[in-house]
Amino acid sequence: MGRLTGGDPSLLRRINSAVVLYALRAADSATLTALVQVTGLSRPTVEGVVEGLIEIGLVAETAAEEGGTRRQGRPARRFRFRAEAGHLLGIEIGSHRIAALLSDLGGRTLDSEQRPVDETVPADERLERVRTLVAELLRRAGVARRSLRAVGVGSPGIVEADGTVRLGTALPGWTGLPLGERLRRSFRCPVLVENDANAAAVAEHWKGVAVESDDIVFVLAGLSPGAGSLIGGRLHRGFGGAAGEIGALHLLGREATPEALLSTTGKPLTPLDEAQVAAVFALARDGDGQAREAVDRFIRRLVHDVAALVLALDPQLVVVGGWAAGLAGVLEPLRGELARYCLRPPQVALSELGEAAVSTGALRLALDHVEGELFTVEGTVTGRQGRPPVRGTSP
Template identity: 40%
Template sequence: MPRESGDGSFLRRLNHVAVLRSLHDMESATLAGLARQAQISRATAEGIMEILLRDGWAEELTAGSSEGQRGRPARRFAFRAAAGHVAGVSIGASRMVGKVADLSGQIVATATESVPADLPSADRLAAIVRLVERATAAAGLAPGDLTAVGIGTTGVIDGEGRVVKSVVLGDWTGVPLQAELTARLPVPVLVENDMRLAVLAEHWLGAARGRQNVLYLHTGSRIGLGLLFGGVPYRGSHAAAGELGGQRSSRWAAFHHVMDYAMSVDPGELRAPSQAALFAMDRAREGDEKAAAAVESFANALAEGLVTLVTPLDPELVVIGGSLAQAGELLVEPIRRHLGGVSLYAPEVLASELGGDAVCLGAVRYTLNHAERLLFSS
């Protein structure tokens, strides 16, 4: 039975939110369709729609003509995603990325900033603000036009957006990141761990679409982990879920295989672990059997570490992300094979579809979730 708004302001607000949410969730809708979806009368839906049109939250679509159609076509409406925007920022040691999206999640602008890895925290904070300003300007906006800004950063992040500990950025531990950026930007700022945002992005747009229980393994200059349970990133009791070690680069012994190979082939070149892995992967693609064996040993060592997580957590999917995921099946297939041989219920293993954009896109999605909670709150 249709729900009428009556005279109460609370019921009017409930009906308003119901129509707005229905419009947001549908590509387009008629008044009759919105009334059914929101369980209100058509007259109530029409009154609310006039308010949404006036306030810029909805737009009326141009009626198309259909041959043989009789009578006036029903008016159709759509959610106006450009009525609001959010920004997401990923903070890497030497590279930061900022993206601006409308309320449908469409990316409308991207900006990047290169910084020294040893940049002092005060200068890094200034660079983040500068990046947000450049990204919003590229979208034809000012920072104050945003609904909120989401920040993805390495380290343990507490509930107030403070960096409790960071082993990647030396001058980052203890920085009250959310408070510092809130003081510098004219809109709310949200802060979350980068690996949790990466797995959120894969669930939104990447390899984990439609999956509920996912383990995301970041492979690159460090090893990181993101966990998704029931479609929601898992933070743990102390927001430290996914932190795999206390060493500065969070490296696993798995890199020894590719480092030994790189040194044996090119002893005059000193390479970081991730660079050695990429070197071995490139040589393996060219048909070097020793390189292929080193890469497979590297992948098997990663898989052995994953077993200790896969067995108790029972994920349906493992996503391999980070810079080394560009190797694709060269890295993924040995991990898949190893887990298949030892797991009672072997998860599917896929390479990330988002690459280096995962953290920034996760920050966008995290901030969109915040914007939608505000927009659809009763």
């Protein structure tokens, strides 16, 4: 296609189509008269655009409402955005579980599936289990694979713009894995791969505790904690996609690893062994002195690491998620530490989405991609979506 100019009729048609479609997506249904009023376009233009959108399956005519009549007494034609015209997937690939959410083009969740997986499972087998889980989810929901318009994926590690995992120590064989490319072969649609903490931050901003906050830090707490941040409502990845890797801060002059901090025997816990971690916290809740000291050490480290990130970013809200979100002892020490150092301490809250945060954020990335295709034309956005830009490539 040649370069489009300001007077290019093809560009104008595409802009008009995006404007009308955006207006229809924002309403349950609308008449031509209402669309003319909302878009500012002429009635013949709106009518032509709507007919074109019906032809490609993105719009459908609905039954007229009672009392909605034209001057001639005939019911006014009403139209709606066909959210069922395609589907989206949000996938979490974690150390101990894989999960997926299926939605329509409006982002409404239709079904979900999750399964446990051992942290020692090799990369190829882990990906095969993802494919099997998705196949079962689509089969149960009666959705054809060809109906998928985009897939979002949240995974541990530092992720390149093309979906390659540059560094991923939490999963075997993950470093250097071309995750986006591998999954695009399976799904035959755009696949957006993101760090799991980043995806969780997007999720809390979309449907969780951070809906009203545009400057947030989401802490995915664990033995190797990570953080995702939104600045002005936009996901901050950093130059190399490694922003928020607070799990590496112990390397800056600190010899004790998180596994050592949580030990009650003098021997570090096995890296990423959540069962051992859960056992230590259970002992602490039951009053075991050594376990309580270990948990206190871990919480102090986590609090200091989060405080360092907060001082750099000055967020409005800090959201704590991951398995540490269930610890009653996390929030107050964090609030106290931030009050000591911050001119205006941020709010601190637990995640509202819990274990669904990563897959929900991955789904939002897929939805952002489709919204960009439907509602953005040559850099002209038809409506204020207020969401972070997506990244990834089409197959």
